[in-house]
Amino acid sequence: MVGLALIGALAAEPIDVLDLDLEDLLEVDTVGSAEGSFGYRLQQSGVVPFLHAYAVGRGYAETGQVPTFDLHYFNVFVGAEIQGVVIPEVQLEYEHGGEILEMRYGQVDIRTPTDALTLRIGKFMVPMGSYNELLYPEFLTPLPDRPLVLREVVPVAWAEVGGQLRGGVTVGEGWKLGYAAYLVNGLEQPDADPDDGVVEEGGELRDMRGNHRDRYAADKAFGFRVGVQGPSGFAAGASGYNGRYTIEASNRLRMYGIDLAWSPGSLLLQAEFFGAQMERTTTEDRRLWGLYGLVGIKLDPHVQPVFQVDLIRPGAERSRDRERYTLGLRFWPYPVKVPFLVFKASGALTTPREGERSGRAVAQMAVGF
């Protein structure tokens, strides 16, 4: 410490190391009384932290609603790579200009020497299809709005607390088989009075998220996705989920789905189908399903028109059965320098089985950084 202090004091005049005393140099404080902290020690032990974020600003107008601007997300990713084997990461969500603050996910990946097995612990995005886990940030999605099935059947963005095993094996040049299997607390329908003997059931799946701690039932939900990846962005998978969702009865929610994606050349093709069955005590089960198909063509590195068809059958009143046709455009101003900056615009026409048609127009900017 004496040596360094001396050097610091005499910075203008270089000192020859021959003039320094070795014993003094060995007297340095390595525990870190001055600069030390647990964080500093972690820094010293090979933890490489990272900080990223994504921002989504948009303006939209919809039949029957007032047009508005909206800072939809400004979400922060904080994480670290520890010796290449442990990767903790948290996504802190700031939605609608800070109106909603929460943790979208907070997970720790523990790798093994083989790609075939990684342990994921914490609150993670549920691998139900590919969109919820891999595509939902708006700097990646083809259109400003999510497909209807990914709001009303799969409640994107859907994260659960528990544990997951995942991995993949290469099965040929350019081909890989992957899997994920998880055990989580699972979706749970809120019940304002959990002791009144009235079973709250058959509700909206979006409202069942956020069961961070089981308080009423020990049952855990199980789910999986198996998939294959190939050349030209080919990916196909099948997913399933099964868990108790009611507090005052052991009614189960079953969910299943298939997903497909392919991007040969300038073409982009995506399709997903999901269905769900919600057991009910007093009436017949609620069954809901939906699908979407999307095609995009990259005209050049900057521009991609996109067309999407949505079909949704929520298993409720007929007015909620509907189709939606969306035409959109993606524009990357700097596709090489800033590939995660994208402008999108879309116009959608929704036609319900009963009731009036409605329209919606959205302009969106998204950037990941």
Next chain:
Amino acid sequence: MGWLFLALWMAHAGEIRPDQQALLLLKVVSYDRERSRAPGEPSFRIGVVYDEGHPASVRAAERMMEAITHLGAKVRLDGAEVEAVLLPAAELEEGLERDQPDVLYVAASSEGPLGRILATARAYRLTTFTGSDELYERGVGVGLLARGGRARLAIDLARVREEGADFSSSLLKVADVRRRR
């Protein structure tokens, strides 16, 4: 029991700060009787070797580079300026031919290519240093290590002799010397 565990952990945790390591490295080199530079060469050059496939190693190497660069403005070694060069392990031979370092510092988390690094160091007669306990235990010649809240020098005598160093007894008496492998 908890305090005992904490004390033991503190005694063994972490590394010495990069600037402290750099200064100790230079001081250790000053005890090498085989230390020599090419005639007319005005600088002493530390080659910082790292595993480019390992982010933690890259980070450790960058921090050491920063420390040496900063220190280089303030100290001399036997009148010579001190500088550093980054040397990715995968291209170590090419880097040594190009940059002609005087010693090698092996960045933490470089266990992967360590065998190759040490073999190359022996072939080029370059003394190896590290601030990592793990790397010292795996064969790096000189450890600039932390123990009990203080810095400790660890020297593998057989290894550093293979690497061409001949340290004076005044250094060896204050270092933890490993005489046999």
